[in-house]
Amino acid sequence: xxxxxxxxxxxxxxxxxxxxxxxxxxxxxxxxxxxxxxxxxxxxxxxxxxxxxxxxxxxxxxxxxxxxxxxxxxxxxxxxxxxxxxxxxxxxxxxxxxxxxxxxxxxxxxxxxxxxxxxxxxxxxxxxxxxxxxxxxxxxxxxxxxxxxxxxxxxxxxxxxxxxxxxxxxxxxxxxxxxxxxxxxxxxxxxxxxxxxxxxxxxxxxxxxxxxxxxxxxxxxxxxxxxxxxxxxxxxxxxxxxxxxxxxxxxxxxxxxxxxxxxxxxxxxxxxxxxxxx
Numbered sequence: 001x002x003x004x005x006x007x008x009x010x011x012x013x014x015x016x017x018x019x020x021x022x023x024x025x026x027x028x029x030x031x032x033x034x035x036x037x038x039x040x041x042x043x044x045x046x047x048x049x050x051x052x053x054x055x056x057x058x059x060x061x062x063x064x065x066x067x068x069x070x071x072x073x074x075x076x077x078x079x080x081x082x083x084x085x086x087x088x089x090x091x092x093x094x095x096x097x098x099x100x101x102x103x104x105x106x107x108x109x110x111x112x113x114x115x116x117x118x119x120x121x122x123x124x125x126x127x128x129x130x131x132x133x134x135x136x137x138x139x140x141x142x143x144x145x146x147x148x149x150x151x152x153x154x155x156x157x158x159x160x161x162x163x164x165x166x167x168x169x170x171x172x173x174x175x176x177x178x179x180x181x182x183x184x185x186x187x188x189x190x191x192x193x194x195x196x197x198x199x200x201x202x203x204x205x206x207x208x209x210x211x212x213x214x215x216x217x218x219x220x221x222x223x224x225x226x227x228x229x230x231x232x233x234x235x236x237x238x239x240x241x242x243x244x245x246x247x248x249x250x251x252x253x254x255x256x257x258x259x260x261x262x263x264x265x266x267x268x269x270x271x272x273x274x275x276x277x278x
Contacts, residue, residue, distance in 0.1 A: 004043055007067040009035040013242070013268060014062035016124055017215075021058070023172070025050040040071065089131045095153065098185065109160045112185045113151050114178075126239040129264045129271035130154055130213050133237045139163045142208035145229065147198050147222070148240075152179035154211045155193070156186050163209075169194040169201040198225045206231035213271075216241040220252050227256035230276045235261075239271035246270050 006027075010018060015037060019030050026045040031038045058064060086096035086103075094107040097114050104110050127150075134154065139161035146155040146168045155168040170176055170193060179193035194201040199222075210226050212219060219238055226236055236258060241249060243265050249272060250260050258274040265271070 002043065003029075003040045003071040004046060005069045005071040006039045006041075007033075007069070008037055008039060009065040010037075010062045014058065014064075016126075018058060018062060018064075020215075021054055023174070025054060028174070087128070089128060089135065092135050093131055093157070109157070111153060111156050111160070113153055113156075113182055114185065125266040125269040126213050126271065127153060129239050129266055129269065130211060130237060131157055132264060133271055133273060134158065134161060134211070137209060137235055137237070139209065143167075143204055143206070143231075145198075145203065145207045145210045147210065147212040147226075148214040148218070149179050149193055150175050150213075152182045152193055154213065155179070155191065156182065156188065158209070158211070159188055159191065160186075165204070166191060167194075167201070167203050167207075168192075169196055169198075171195065171197055198222050198229075203229065205229070206234070208234045210234070210236045212237070213239045216245045216249065219249060223252045223258075224256050227253075227258055227276065230258075232276055232278060234276050236274040236276070237271060238274070239269065241270060242268050243270045244268075246272060 008018070015032070019037060022039055025047060027039045027041045029040040055064070086094060086100045088094050088107065092108045093111060094103050095111045095113055098112055102110060131154070134157050139158050141162060141164045144158040144163045144166045146158065146166060149155055149168040149170045152168055155166045158166045168179060168191065170179065173195065176193050176195045183191045183193065207229055208231060210230055212226065219240065230236055238249060246263065253274050254260065257276065257278065259277050261273040261275055263270055263272050
């Protein structure tokens with residue numbers, strides 16, 4: 001079966017945004033490249049009105065250039081093997097796919113992620129920042145929420161760091177399926193990713209740690225719920241936004257009684273740590 005292939009060159013800051021937007025209108029596979037990414041969709045799944053609206057919104061600010069073609073048949077496993085390299089977070093975490101050799105013994109933690117799309121593999125700066133924050137926070141016997149879990153990588157990290165329970169969820173069907181697959185691959189058969197958002201999923205009344213790597217607008221919209229769901233003395237780690245957005249995120253968080261602690265940044269992306277002290 002033929003796929004429509006879109007080879008897209010864009011500004012680095014817009015790559016993940018565009019992948020998310022295109023996933024929302026039916027594109028089902030993505031491969032990141034040095035200049036941008038390749039995107040694939042079955043001809044019958046492409047709504048040209050949605051596609052044209054997306055291009056009108058992002059073509060100029062994202063600097064988009066597109067080369068269109070047809071791909072007769074796709075072996076996605078083989079394609080991932082060519083384009084998806086393992087990553088390391090210092091000497092603590094090694095993130096790989098099943099087709100990469102293990103380095104157990106060389107790192108404190110090894111996470112296996114077979115991504116169906118290019119979210120949450122650790123390659124994007126925000127995921128890397130979140131993992132870095134997790135390594136500095138106490139997870140032992142803690143109650144953890146992972147909001148907008150994607151591939152489930154942060155939830156898996158939380159369990160490997162000793163979390164007692166992790167509530168993981170995402171609004172996308174493909175993320176839920178992929179996350180649950182990755183939980184099983186990592187030997188976490190007792191953990192399940194739910195479909196929904198922080199308002200609709202089954203969750204506990206309070207958490208020691210909440211992780212949310214989503215985007216600025218969602219984080220601001222859901223901030224009050226994060227604050228309500230966090231126990232006194234608990235921590236909230238947020239990412240998915242640019243350094244220029246930190247003041248807005250901090251202002252809303254402090255409105256709900258969250259206390260700013262520190263920040264990390266990488267390639268214009270940021271991750272902020274807050275605590276609840278009363």
